[in-house]
Amino acid sequence: MASSSFHFTADIKVSKVLMVGAGGIGCELLKTLALSGFSDIHIIDMDTIEVSNLNRQFLFRQSHVGQSKAKVARDAVLKFRPNISITAYHANVKDPDFNVDFFKQFNVVLNGLDNLDARRHVNRLCLAADVPLVESGTTGFLGQVTVHVKGKTECYECQPKPAPKTYPVCTITSTPSKFVHCIVWAKDLLFAKLLGDKNQENDLNVRSSDAASSSKNVEDVFERRKGEEIEQYGRKIFDHVFGYNIELALSNEETWKNRNRPKPIYSKDVLPEELALQNGNMDNNHASDDGLSVSAMASLGMKNPQDIWSVKENSRIFLEALKLFFTKREKEIGNLSFDKDDQLAVEFVTAAANIRAASFGIPLHNLFEAKGIAGNIVHAVATTNAVIAGLIVIEAIKVLRNDIKSYRMTYCLEHPSRNMLLMPVEPFEPNKSCYTPLSLEINTNRSKLKDLVEKIVKAKLGMNLPLIMNASSLLYEAGDVEDDMIAIYEANLEKVLAELPSPVTGGTMLTVEDYLQELKCNINIKHRMTYCLEHPSRNMLLMPVEPFEPNKSCYTPLSLEINTNRSKLKDLVEKIVKAKLGMNLPLIMNASSLLYEAGDVEDDMIAIYEANLEKVLAELPSPVTGGTMLTVEDYLQELKCNINIKHREEFDEEKEPDGMVLLGWTQPVPAAENKNKSVGNGASTSDATMAAAESEKDDEMGIVSPLKKRKLPDDSDISKAAADTKNHKQLQVIDDEDDLLVLEGNLDGFKKRRL
Ligand SMILES: [Zn+2]
Structure with missing residues (x-):
């Protein structure tokens, strides 16, 4: 045991780790890595510190607000671990600087990100660079840590991820099954229809045509007639959306074959006339005309936002809130959009969502919960982040020890299951139809963007209207393009890859999409010059390519x-x-x-x-x-x-x-841009570390990087390329004059993948 634990510490000490994200998970993770003995940590985060971060992102203080998260986190940890090296990048991980070659220098990559897009990007780069990835996420009390090692476990994208926060329109308008569906209906359809911009397209239109009053305009139902009593108007809206529209929906038997039938709710059934009058007389709202302080709850003497209201109480709030909008905040009507900090808006949306939920047999929620759902708020829990960060480090150590059998995906649960709050699961096998990034071997100093578009993107990938991006910079887009862009794209097509505005060179990861076909893939670019082929091309097994001009930054001999x-x-x-x-x-x-x-x-x-x-x-x-x-x-x-x-x-x-x-x-002259982005340990380190940090810095700034791309002996590279080639079932060789394009990867998998 002693020798194994010694070995274990050694693994940590010599390994180079990349952390992506310095937020809730990132702060915990950086601290835990440093205290676990990791001594070469790089951290990327594009965000700056906000006041709302301070309650859980404990490396940050009030005085740091507005500063780079990555840099402040680094400085904070160096205060208690001054002898380790932490390199901070205040930058977007999607910047082209962080390409495949950049990723290759790390033993493991640890994600503490907050969005799907960046997670996918890092996953693809890790696959292309063949670097293990430990992925994580938290939502309130829930969290998970997963391990992704190319060829051994599934990658982050092997299983499609549910897209959060969007719902099919018909679920919202006709067949809600969860409270969140009712909230979206109340907020995005009803509130917007009654109080927002009247000219906006709104799916409530569909159900507002009233056969019984065919002479009236469709809009009339929601429009307050001249001189119409506000109480009267409110009841008309209530009966229309909770009564009449439900009756209308029920008339379509097909919809309810396998669903519970909703029940219509009319205002007279929940609120007898006299109560409503009483309601109107009971003006407890002493607030001034300060719009945001107007409250239906205050007006009705209801205080606790954590009480679940009955259908009757919800109906009273609904009518009262509408009345207050039309009496106290009339000027805003037509321009309102839902704001979670607008008390009256939250009250109205909560009440409307609850009445609809009651109609569909969905459990009701209190105002506090409804506000959270409506504002897409999940309150972050610092403890969850700490637990998840600890689990990330545990998995990272297993990865460094290549202890494949011990890899676990761990879920942090909100309620114990089998007496456990942490649920470990063995990782899944890689999904064979998952499209892992395609690789394209191409002479980036000779081939034009046009060649890539015609010979690969159109001919091989079958895209008709492709869009090609290098990180966040758009190189080409076919189809309906603005006039001023056409000229730019046409010029790009004629340019050699390495000379494009955002240069495409070895290590570049291109994103290629065709929106109409719902196709998307990444292409990992490998620069190649001479090839020994597996199958003859133009009757040749050796493919000679004209030599390049001398590279001015070359140092040999x-x-x-x-x-x-x-x-x-x-x-x-x-x-x-x-x-x-x-x-x-x-x-x-x-x-x-x-x-x-x-x-x-x-x-x-x-x-x-x-x-x-x-x-x-x-x-x-x-x-x-x-x-x-x-x-x-x-x-x-x-x-x-x-x-x-x-x-x-x-x-x-x-x-x-x-x-x-x-x-x-x-x-070599250091690149000024990089100098700003990456920072060595700075003044808080000892002299010895300073020297190390300085040479680290130089690494990134050019003394080494122009040389770095030049790899060890060419012939071993060629034989390695040939060996790689044999392992790929789907090898495409295209030749045209002097240029050679080799595309490798699983095209079947690519074709199956849809957005
Ligand atoms: Zn995969």
Whole structure:
């Protein structure tokens, strides 16, 4: 056990974690990760802190309102864990910067998000980058944590997710089965019809035509006639919507074959005439003309918003609220829209929803509950977030240990089931018809957007009117497009992918949609230049492509002028490999002989390497002299380069203080934009961490990133590509002149997927 728990801590210490979201779950999660021993945490959140966050997002204080959640959360945690590295990005996770290559650097991704769209986006990137994802969510007392590992468990989108907060119109207008349906009807149809904009389309129209009064205009039922008593008007509306419309609906037998029949409710049955008069005389509403303080409850002497009113009480509130709108707030009528902070509006909607619920045999609710439902409010519970954050860390640790058998989806319940509030379930297998992102191998420096649209999107995916997006930037849209956009899209079609306004390069994830066909998919772009094919194309198995122009930010071949009889290996490592090339854990070889390796090295080698560092280059076991070609690598950063050694006797102490000169290399200019987005640990860290943080920062800002895209040996890449290719049943090879497009992925799955 002891050794296993030691191993366990080691896993945590060396792993690099990405957290998406620094809100309710995120604050808890960042704290728990830091206290669990995680020491390299990156966090993305585009939001700023609001006053309403402070009751549960405990890393934030009043003074932080308006500031970046990600950055303030980082600073707060560094105060009690100053020696760990936390990198904060005040940015949208959908920004193109956070592409597949960005995701690949992490051991696990942890989601603490609040919307479906971002969750799907992160899921797709994790699949494309092959990085495990731990997903989470909370609603009040409810919560869940799920694990998604490519090929091992289902992904976030293997099962369709119910779209929240929208309901079929017929459920709302004719066949409500839940209280929320009655609330939507009362708020979006009845309230809007009576008090909102009369010109708005409204489904209540359908049922407002009155056969018995055919001479009258359809609108008349809801329109208050001149001189019509407000009491009279209210009862007319009441009887129409709760009585007559229900009778009308009942006349369609087909609807009620498998449903409970609703019962019509008329005002005279619940409120006898005399009571209504009394009602009208009882003016307890002493409020001024300040609109929002007018209240039907106050007027009727009802105080407790947590009492469930009887049908009779609801009917009195309904009529009283309507009366108050027409007497105290007449000027607003025609312009009102429902607002959860408008007491009278909430009272009216609660009463109307309850009367309708009574009609359909649905349990009634109190005003407090109805207000929450009407305002789409689910009160966040800090404890749920804390529990969920703890579960995320537990699953993340299992993922890091590759302990597949222990993975669990855990549901946090509101009421105990089998004496448990936490319900663990084994994750499901991946759904084979789930469309995981398609990959497209393409020469992004040569192929035009037009080629991609014609040869892939139209010809292969069968889309007629595609829309193509790179993160949030729209590259192309077919169909009914505004005039000024047509020219832009036409120009984009003729552009090479890498030169588009939002460049499409290796690692880009494109979103392709066809609204009419309800098709949507993501395409993961892989930049490729030369290919060894599995099947002949144009009778060739080898597909040559014209070489590219030299890339100006390319650094090979490097030459190093150095006095090989005086400079030590240590000097070369510190001044060139680490300081200039930005490698953290370098490995240095002279032909096949290993001179130095940093990082996790076997004990007996450490002494040898330490001795080598102190040796003059020409006196190393495998001597480094003029004409030697050194190979320098950093596996973690996927960097590799050669250094051509040139012996030089003398150096100018003023101009060349290092005693060596690196040629063919220029100091890359950090991108200013990135500088603002990503922040290292900052001043609150110790010097040692500062140095680490600085080099982290450099990672993201360009010293390494232009090199990073250059991967280890090309031939292994090609054989790997060929091996990958064999594993995919559906490989599409298209050739056209010099360009080659390879599309891989499960097209059947893609076709089955609908929006
Ligand atoms: Zn899936």
